[in-house]
Amino acid sequence: MTIFSEGTAVSPLGEGRYRARLTEAFGFETKPGGPVVLNGGYLMAVLMRAAVAESAHAHPISTAVSFLRPGLPGPAEVVVESRKEGRTASMARASLMQNGEALLDALVTTGTLDPDAKPAYLGEPPAPMPAPEDCPPRGRERAKKGFPAHVDMRFDPAAMGWLDGSPTGRPEMRAHVRLEDGDEPDPYVLALAIDALIPVVANAGFPGWSPTVELTWHLRALPAPGWLTVHGTGRMVSEGWCDEDVEVWDAAGNLVAQSRQLARAARTRG
């Protein structure tokens, strides 16, 4: 069992309740040696496992999440309430709880996707980016634990100049992503990947942490094995609110997931 599959596993307690144990493996130290705060995509993956376990359908097609409180390593519970059972899609409300408080509230639509589906892609092609071996694994040489140690991210160097004071001026960030432990992409790995990027506003002069307030993402196709490529963009920052869109493409060149989040950002450009 991999760290990710074990760290997102849920066991049924009956009546739509599921027990989970959140692992620090997908967390970040808030300061060296300080408390570990867990990645939002990881928390979504735990919640989605319970929502799908409670459904007659196989896949989480759409997941909308309010992020109420940060999640900490340790015991947690997911509460799932079925709201509609349908032939094509079912809907549920789900909450990830810890110490009696909701960390995440979610609306989850489940359905069953065909692995051999032939999507009609109607949009512009994604921005080209270098292969993973040509993208530096920033910070990984120092990471012995937590998210950077377990999630292999290779950032597009063309959008990383902000590190040296040369942001591109546009809200953008791109990376190849895979799990260190060998998990191949599935809808739960996609949940992690879709919220893994450094905030895109770092490239538009708004530095610092950007906590997610709301994130909605749609599973558009079942992903192929191999690297995932995530493309992040944004449109506007106003009164400390910023939007961020992420598309995830799989190694076969298919658009597999789309998200938009609303997050908090610095109020003024740094």
Next chain:
Amino acid sequence: MTIFSEGTAVSPLGEGRYRARLTEAFGFETKPGGPVVLNGGYLMAVLMRAAVAESAHAHPISTAVSFLRPGLPGPAEVVVESRKEGRTASMARASLMQNGEALLDALVTTGTLDPDAKPAYLGEPPAPMPAPEDCPPRGRERAKKGFPAHVDMRFDPAAMGWLDGSPTGRPEMRAHVRLEDGDEPDPYVLALAIDALIPVVANAGFPGWSPTVELTWHLRALPAPGWLTVHGTGRMVSEGWCDEDVEVWDAAGNLVAQSRQLARAARTRG
């Protein structure tokens, strides 16, 4: 009192419950003389009025909705459950109920926006489109009641060739929108406008009705008086699932709202 303000009004029943009366003024006949099904954006507006009434904040910043069942004219109730009260943002779960069943389940984040905010717009400019007087008010001459009679929509003729068998080939649709009754734009009128377009996939060869399954939208700024301009685009159709993004711009040229929805579409191109 206008038809819209009366048709979206809610009165408190205590303990987070609100009474509403859904009006056929924002509905469509499913067939001539047949049952009236209400517009999803209108239903969102009713739900959001109750969510904001229950909050210490003034504006619905983010609203994520699962559309479970169609809404019909007549009595309805909104149930709001506060989940977090914050200085910058508060979160609630809300449901619009009719005859004991949930029509819409929602996650609503409220906050308070500054009407004098100066947004940093970082994206590409919106596609240019003709002024309202140069966009034909399609179908309005025949509409004596329901949504087309109460919502003045002027479609960009460049994206309306699909009506005569000449779709643009891209998922796109654009229109100017205002309420017939004189209501100036506010967050509730934006909820209506953001789900008012003809499905964008009509321009990509997927005809027919496209029921919304999930829609999330963010209020990015308080809108100026005058026409709203809505720009709809999409990326992919697969297994009958399609995405649609809508941006709403106000008469002062500001991006005021962003949405994405996942909807059902025809499985094959017509």
